[in-house]
Amino acid sequence: MKLSISKNSWFSIAGALLMILIWEIIARVVSSRNILPDPWLTIRTLLGLISESSFYLSLGTTLLRGLLGFSIALILSFLIGIPSGLNRKVEAFVSPFIVTIRSTPVISIILLAIIWLRIDHVPVFIGFLTMFPILTTSLSSGIKEVDKGLLDMAKIYRVKTWRIFSDIYLPTLYPFLFSGLLTAVGFGWRAVIIGEVLSQPRFGIGSMMQNAQSYLLVAEQISWTLVAVLIGFVFEKTLTLIEKRVIVWK
């Protein structure tokens, strides 16, 4: 088992190296650092960025915005997703909201949010709106999968309601919650950055990308992109790790 995982990791490393090689080749063909800088210049630029304190301010601000949007989305999705999974009337009532949020193009929400909200709040709002329907739908479909046989068993043994929730409903929800979290965090993280690009708050990964783009600092823009990708990757790996720790019974 362990061997096959490390074998797969080697393939991933080989894929990544190939990607860098293709990048290097295209950069040589283009041969203009203002259009596509080569990987080494980009890495040097990235190291330069990391050595500045403003880098951490932007990174921290974006992370904070993401975390804020995520927390609101998670809390609301529990408050709305679980009742709507348990009760068809609630589900029918909530569904127009969810469907509207899910099918509205992010860009039109951002444009409106820029008019409605403080610039600083726009990315948080966009992150929240992206994650909320995904998490709500996951939780409400998870609740529907609860084994009625287990509920009957608990009723016959007169198990208390809160323990029915913690010992039957919650463990049933976990796999749905984690698959929702993985998707939501992936989309949400990118949405927060898009929100920053368009609303241009003072700090933030998105704002820095937008700045770099307007001064044609392509290496810097790619560096910020690498940072965003890396953080998205860390989120994904962390969630997968937590999932494995939590769902130990399979």
Next chain:
Amino acid sequence: MPKLEKISFAFPEQELFRDFTMEIPEGSISCILGPSGCGKSTLLNLISNILHPQSGEITGFAESSFSYIFQETRILPWRTVYQNIAFPLLDKMDKYSAREKAERFTKLVDLSEWRDQYPSRLSGGMKQRIAIARAFAFPSQTILMDEAFQGLDMGLKHKVFEVFLRSWQEEPRTVVFVTHDLDEALYLGNHIQVLSHAPITESKGFELDGKPGLNRLTDSGLRKEILGLL
């Protein structure tokens, strides 16, 4: 003595019981035999108050004091063997007693070695032993069993039956075991009640002598008589 007196019960599409009377001897294992679909499971639901008879009375069963062993084991996949056995106990007694009782029954059904394993690692017979331990560890007065051993092959069944009888000797109580399998009834029961076809109006009772076990399966006279009724 627990008793069903002149009960009638019908679903919209089918009448199952009509003026049906039956006594259930206290503290013994009663097997209810009947053809599939005759209303055996409904009988358990009536006894446990999940369904209510349209007329007649069910008396002598302590209110809300039932354990249940289902055909599908209904154990929690995300709890270990020990945690499953302790699951219903935690609302009924203090933590210390629950722990002591769950440990004792984990041992009694020969699952000590698997105490901390999750059910996905266990065989069907082992899972059924968890359900048995859970039912006997729970402080109920009556254990209801609905085709509890269906789906186990004969070798496994024999082992599970032994565990069941051992648990019953440890904590004897009234058991109502519904089955369509004559061998199971002969093996485990102190009494057998054979139900007629729906709508059920009467049942015929048989007393079984001697200790429950394999030896019971050889009584061909009794077997013939019961099979004649089914």
